Amino acid sequence: MIQTLPQPISFNEFIAWYPENSESRYELHRGAIVEMPKPRGKHSQVAGFISGEAFLEIRRLSLPYFIPKECVVRSVDGESGYKPDVIVLDETAIASEPHWEKSSVIEHGYSIRLIVKVVSTNWRDDYFAKFGEYEALGIPEYWMVDYAALGGRWFIGNPKQPTLSVCELIDGEYEIRQFRGSDRLISPTFPELQLTAEQVFVAGQ
Template sequence: MTIAVERPTQLKPFTFEEFLAQYGDDDRYELIDGEIFDLEATGPHEEVAAFIDRKLNVQIDHSELPYFIPQRCLIKPLGDWTGLRPDLVVLDKTQLSAEPLWPKEAIITLGHSVKLVVEVVSSNWQNDYARKVDEYAILGIPEYWIVDYAALGGLEFIGRPKQPTLTICILGNDGYYEKQRLRGDDRICSSIFPSLNLTAAQVLSTGSGC
């Protein structure tokens, strides 16, 4: 579940610095255009995220890649009004020396530090399918997964009839994501983890109790 947090005592939006001071140590909140969203997740949501985390960590270990999945990470796009907390982010250790904030805070500001982001869709699905697509593409993050296990997204994003869908976004040379909708036995073709042997159904059914 994703809920916008009200700010009754101040009408103006939160800046990133204000957000960091008040909510920086709590990974259940993120900031989008000055508005704070509560990322309190359901149990199935967490099951899906944990399943993906486990599968990708196996790939990292097996291929001895210089990547890791942090327990907590905040991505700060350009500007002063947004700070995103992906459900899962794969970072490149070799790039972190260039990150100005990383030595003291788990904050990423440079897209080349990120290999992959995953968002497990919740009630505020518009952010995952629209705003975050733009932000991650502008940062140059090469791969973005949108995991809609409960088929919450709009028809323009998951089609008709609505059904659980995994959307794989691969960044093209033009700076825009090329999107592929996966369902059922469709195999996930990852540009970051080419040896990954995983189908959409294996990921999406994790949150259905099947």
Template sequence: MTVATKKLSFAEYLQYDDGTDTVYELVKGKLIPMSLGTGKHSGITKFLERGFDDAIAKIVENWTTQRFAVGVRSPRGGRWDTSRIPDIVALPIPQWESLANREAVIEFNEPPPLLVVEVVSKSTQTTDYRSKRSEYAVLEIPEYWIVDPLQDVITVCTLVEGFYDATEFRGEESIISLTFPELALTAAQVLGD
């Protein structure tokens, strides 16, 4: 659903306040309200965030994962701006700390996050598989997970020469992540099956 307003610049988006608690993505200058999501959606993101945090502790990296807290400014054709808010973002702690006193949006001229995750819902299915996959590849995000409880599949997209190679994981298959090699999770565990 798109909010019926004039198109906004990125600067206007950062200042936008409609007096509600609604969180918006900016897509080609249009405000797109983010739905609250189902309990399963929230459960998946919390489970993954904990799993990533455990894997970070094992590999002793100075990284953090954040749920629904970091925007990623995204290039799109035309003159209107886009800024996505992934379900989970993994990034170095110094980069996270650099967002402390400004809008928590990773800009074009900043290093990309290490990994982003989108959990698919009926309303975001096409966007998660197509638009965001293209946008995140252009931003050179090394790894993009599409967690799809509707089709019981997790697609891990790994950046290779500017494009994503995708590997699907189902059921009891162990998920393979180049970013988190110590992650010991199956698709069924993540999807709550």
């Protein structure tokens, strides 16, 4: 049985509470614990495909990056903590993370090269909350992979269509490029990546 805690709670309380070997994932949203179902089916296939392609590029170019299995990203104010679908970390910067070894917590945006969210039914968190938090942390690149076209029309067009948004941090703010269909992705972290939006969307089929 998972212990319940009075809310709001601090980030440190959330990390201490976090249950191991749970069937669900949890995030901290403005001091409130939110249950996030583990990625399944297509969502899991798309995330796994992206992770695999990133790993191959890291190995091909002998980059000092790695992709952890588990990770929690702490917001600047410490009121939120997010578990990305895919995250690429910089091995040279991880030594400066005070809680990495004990809790797999990332507090500094400069430790992260790329963070990926496969958009689900709670798409507002991805397009609004996490977008703003990751920008504030200074994370240089954030992907929103909306393979099922779940996001609002303002974000992915009308009529809605599968869209992969690459957010690049420039002068402290995200600039967004969107990719659909046969568009080749342009990634600041992996500029030689040979991958189209459609290849991501159909992963696992």
